[in-house]
Amino acid sequence: MTAAPVRDVVVTSSPRSASPLRAAGTRVLPWLLALGAVCVAMVQTGVPLLDVLRYGAYLVLGLALPGTLVLRSLVRQRRSLVEDATLGTVVGCVIELVALVLTSLLGVQHWLRVWPALVVLVFVAVPRLRRHWRRVPGETVTILPRLWHWGIAPAAALSAVGAVRTLGVYRLPPADGSYYQDLLWHLGIVHSITRSIPPEIPQVSGELLRYHWFSHAQMAAGGLVSDVPDATILLRLWPAAFTVLAILAAATLARELSGVWWTGPVAGWIIAIVGVAQILPVTAYVNALSLLSFSQTYVVVIALATATLTVRALRGERLGAGWILVGGMLVLASGSKPTAVPVLVAGAAAVLVVGLIVNRSWVRPALILLGIGAVILPVSSRLVSGSDSGSKLSLFDFMEWVRLYHQLTGAPFRPAAGPILPEGVADLSTRSVEVLALVLVTQFVPLAAVLASAVAFRHRRVRKDPAAWFLLGIIGSGVTVYLVLSHPALSQLYFLSLAVAFFGPVLAWAMAAAVERVPARRAVRAGVVAGGVALGWATALVALHASPSVASGQEHSLEAWTRAILVPIGVVLAVAVVGGVAVVVLRRFGRLPAHVGVALLVPAAILGAPLATSAPPVLEGMQAFVRGDALPVVGGLPLPEGGGAALDWLATHTPEDAVVATNRHCASGVQRDRCPSLAFYVSGLGGRQTILEGWGYTSPVGGLQVATRWPERLADNDALFIDPTAAGFAKLEHQFGLGWLVADTSSGPVSPRITQYATPRFHAGTVTVYEVDGRPGRQ
Structure with missing residues (x-):
């Protein structure tokens, strides 16, 4: 299956074509405003503005620029400058890791800043490589519309400011204060990597670190190149920068999947704040990014970038030497978090199985990805993917971390202890089965948007797309491992979190598949989307307020919790049924274009309902930022x-x-x-x-x-x-x-x-x- 044609604004370069400064300015302005907001947040939390500028220069000149040049030299087909730079930054991280290892082995770590200059010099000096700096006459490239930039820059700014203020409660050295212990542990690893590779355990001299430390290596490299203190990078600059990069990577994959420009901002906002709809009285943790797990944030960026290049290959684009970059990204992912390579390989396996039946042209790229993963996994598992032991197969062990499970069963907190099922439901009595079902409902109702997006698979064009099966394998494997693996520290959660990271691009693609089929003008389609968002928002608010509270003294009552959980679900189902009947009636009388029902349902589930539950705390945080409120004092180890x-x-x-x-x-x-x-x-x-x-x-x-x-x-x-x-x-x-x-x-x-x-x-x-x-x- 060949790659779908790009349906955005396309420019064919010619000798006389010039980039209009005014048009470029309107695209740059939202990013300048976003950068200004982030700088204000940094200064509010004690970061010198000079450190922000130095680290920003490192990201642009030391990662994005050389990485983008290498990307363009190995991958033939260009995309927009922003999308190329997003993938190029990940390529830059791959090359930087190699350079860091080499300079460390030679004992000249502070020469690390030389590698970007060498790459740039090569692309300036070699005539055949100079064309990668600019558009070649006659080359077709994509220029994203202004609304793409205005749509995604606020999401990036919101996430970056939120990251800065969240970690801003921990004061920068040399002030006394309290710290979440993991932060100082991570900081010690960063310092250790600047001294030697492989790093030692910072707290135990002479013992090699058995941990996935590549995200720490990226921070260490940033400090060595920019001269910004490691603590400032870890506690402020790096989380903000790579949160933004995760949003851009999600937007890049979304447009790659759909060929529709507006799916990029939709995916970006889903990653940024929308998340999932928490309409039940029991909150489920299903975030893609974790500000206290740097390896999780890092691997999300890498996995999305890897998936983008893989999707191109699956759809028939010849990557050629670009497979070297895919392999490098998988190596980088394997040392960042041990979750990424298995789920990406699972996605390739799904394509392989379906491709043998549907389309044999899918088999070759799927086999290449499987082969790369087969080489990397056994090596990385011994060298850089280690963590605390204790993982084993056990169904639904995540429930040990759900308070409702303990309230209803009285079972003690014993993670990774049960042979098959958690102790409180292992007898499979009638009550145990009811408790098990109820807890599972609370954890997976927030994922209903993914189920709603599955209606996109009813279109033959989507079912015949290898990218759909690739992403289905990724998400399905992440959710499955979460359900069947147990770990004393709930590390199986990271498989689910990585699957959730792909929700943004997949849901945006599903939304495009639904909305683009409505036979009407763009304004009508935009109205359908707005109507769906409003419907989802209103339904979620009604469901939240309709849920009966569990009275004091009934915390252990299965009946009370069943009512509190099923009532809001019933509200949602009732609205869906009424809406469905209304759509059918209006369609029969010719008052409604075709496919409008699905086009309303998907935005309601993807954007509307999640916004109703996610927007209030985000708005409160932004108001505190605008007012310049002092950050709260948090607990930790003093x-x-x-x-x-x-x-x-x-x-x-x-x-x-x-x-x-x-x-x-x-x-x-x-x-x-x-x-x-x-x-x-x-x-x-x-x-x-x-x-x-x-x-x-x-x-x-x-x-x-x-x-x-x-x-x-x-x-x-x-x-x-x-x-x-x-x-x-x-x-x-x-x-x-x-x-x-x-x-x-x-x-x-x-x-x-x-x-x-x-x-x-x-x-x-x-x-x-x-x-x-x-x-x-x-x-």
Whole structure:
């Protein structure tokens, strides 16, 4: 099946054609306004404007520009500049990772900034490559309409500002404050990657990190090239930038699927804020992006970009050398999150099976993708896809994380413990089956928009499209794994989240398939869409208010919860039935064009109902942003008094390869048995390798409140602070290259004899930084 022709604004380049400045200005203006809003949000949360500009220059000149040039040299068919730049940025990330590994192995990481200049120089110096800078005379290219830019730029700005303000509650160094422990753990990995590849566990010197660290490598590379502090990148700049890139990648895939320009903004808004319709009293987590999981945000961008190139190949476009880019993206995805390659391979498998029956031309590109995945998966699973162990097959184990399940069954919280079903419903009694069904309903009603979009498959053109089966395989595999896999930390959720990331492009495509079939003018079609959105919005609001509340004392009543959940569903079904009857009657009397019923249903489910539940909190956040309201104080693990200043001093006054010992292992309070060993302060904010800090997230341990796997090292480490001796210092200097100490009296007593072996260099609050020396008294 050949690729569908582009149906947007097309320009054929000629020697005399010139880009009208006014038209270009109207396309650039919304992006300038979006950039201005993001800069204001950055400044509000403590980011210097110079850091924003430097990081922005890195993204454009250090990733997008060289990546786009390479993309155009390997993939023959161009799309619009924005879409090429979106895919090109992902290509830039692939090349950057290779460059980072090479420079790290050579010990010249700070030369990383040279690679973009080398690529640009090659494309300037080689005559055959210069054509990729501009349109070639006679070449057909796509220029997206102004409304595309005005439609998607606000979504990008809204998401970026939301990301900045969400993470803005965590103050930038060197301020004291509280941090969600994962953030400091991630920051420690970023620092570790700037020192060596493969990286060490930042909290356990000498132990290789068994984790998917490619998103951290991207942050580390950004810091090395732009000279922006790693903490600023991780807590502010990177989440905003890659959230925007995810929206652009979704928009790019949506237009690739549909050939209709307006599906791009629709997909972008679905990713940005619309999400799904939460009309039930039990909230389901089905977000595509997670600001506290950088690997999830990163892999969404990569997976959408990979799918875009794959769709082109499945539809008959010859990728040629472009398959190298697909392979590079899959490698990048495999080290970013272990979910992406399996679901993309599942999509290719679905195409292969259907293609053997329907169209043999689909088989070759599907086999190529399967072959690439078959090579990558076993290698990545051993090197970069590792995480905490404990995954196994078990049906519906996600229910352990649903409060309603525990309220109705009284079962204890025991994730990944049941042999087949969660403990509370394992007996399959009548009540257990009812509870199981009710909980499943609460989790999957929000996904009803996907089911509504399935009506697009009734069109033969869609059923005969390999892209449809490819995406069906991706989404179906993600949902299936979520249902049948269990993990002690709910990691199976990431399969569902990646499937949800494809909802935006798929739903937008379904909406185009429905609306474009209405035999009427564009204005009439726009009115049908607006009517569908209004209908969905009103229906969701009625359903929300119609749901009976569960009275106090009835929290464990199955009957009360059944009424509260089924009433709003009944409202939706009633509106659908009445609307369907009305459409049939009007069609019979010739008062309604054909296909209007479906064209109303799909926008109602895709945009209208989700907007009714998603818009209010987003609008509240934007109002707070416009007013400049102070961000709330959030909980987390507090730094010890003076810790911010002390760790900032450590980061700026010690060598990057310094090795530090600290007596802080517990998240807070004094050192004690079975405390949460989540102290990542020295490795995170201090940016230095530690002999042994918090060990709670190290894979061999498998828990947060367990004894360390390195008891001898722990004893040697803590003896430096409690009972220091020359022999103790000499041992750790020899084994690990110990050079500095960070002593925190709030973690436990610190012997005054420590000054016989180390010199105090900085003190603040309860924290003192010492430099280990080699005075004769130690001999």
